[in-house]
Amino acid sequence: MSDFANYGGFCPLEYLRAYYSELQSESEGLLQFLTSVFAAAPHAPLVLSFGGGPALLSLIPAAKFARAIHVCDHLPENRDYISRWLAGDNSNFDWSPYIARCIELEGELASEKVIGWRAARIRNLVTRVEHGDIFSPCPIRTRLKYEVIISNYYLDAVTSSKYDWQCFVIKLSEYLKPGGTLVLSSLRQTDHFEFGSNRYSNVWLDIDDLPEAFIGAGFDPASIWVDSAPADFKSREYQGVIFASASLPLDTSIQPWRIESELSDNSQPSWR
Ligand SMILES: C[S@@+](CC[C@H](N)C(=O)[O-])C[C@H]1O[C@@H](n2cnc3c(N)ncnc32)[C@H](O)[C@@H]1O
Secondary structure: OOHHHOOOOOOHHHHHHHHHOOOOHHHHHHHHHHHHHHHHOOOOOEEEEEOOOOOOOOHHHHHHHOOEEEEEEOOHHHHHHHHHHHOOOOOOOOOHHHHHHHHHHOOOOOOHHHHHHHHHHHHHHEEEEEEOOOOOOOOOOOOOOEEEEEEEOOHHHOOOOHHHHHHHHHHHHOOEEEEEEEEEEEEEOOOEEEEOOEEEEOOOOOOOHHHHHHHHOOOOHHHOEEEEEOOOOOOOOOOEEEEEEEEOOOOOOOOOOOHHHHHOOOOOOOOO
16 A cells, blocks of 8 residues: 555544534535435445445435445444444434435435434445455455445545556446446545644546546446535635546446546547
8 A cells, every 4th residue: 555545543533523523515515416326326226335434424315225335444443433333323423414414405304203214224224344445456355246336535535646546446447337336526636635633645636537537447428427516614725525426338348448548638528
């Protein structure tokens, strides 16, 4: 693993307090994006959250539709946090404002009862919490292929190399079924982020980089969807956040376009 991906000293609660203590523009944007992705996803998808850390956000919209959800992260501390929450421990962090907002975005009334049902549904549907490491030749140990993979603020946060990041997109896409959808979120225009006493490098990305990476990984250009949101605070190190999703072609005989040829093509991307 490169120095940039050294997550030693990462404290799940410190991370949650830094990025999820209030539901502001970044999480509002991501919840809106994911709610729309799942509304259009295939029936009852099998969902993987890769590098999910201690954050439950993406599991909330997924749980309305998924038939099962698998979660993986590199750090045992993050997996322990998720496992404790799944076992019923709500004491460290309150996810109910996020659940309530997601239910509102789905057009329902977010009563206490409905919020409780969604939390219970997440607990039922998350059937695996596993080690995952994108630097490994086999990032997760499974023969399964997923209909939806979500990876928020993760692939961009483990390297400073755009080439490596693009290779990681290809690596994750290999766990998708034909027609499957990959959802990526990333920080916009920064080479680092920091919280507490830790500073982490980040690959510098802007909006056009995500569709380019999807095209380079063989996703259907017509399926690419990109959105963004401003940073929660002016004092953040980044200019905002980017959300993007794309689906693989259903026809697996279509060969993925190679990164090299795509990057040397100066024509306008077809997703515009
Ligand atoms: C910036 S956090 C993002 C967490 C979460 N996805 C979110 O949306 O808030 C980056 C995550 O990447 C995880 N991570 C770091 N190196 C990794 C690796 N090599 N493989 C898998 N996960 C890794 C860390 O444990 C951390 O949870």
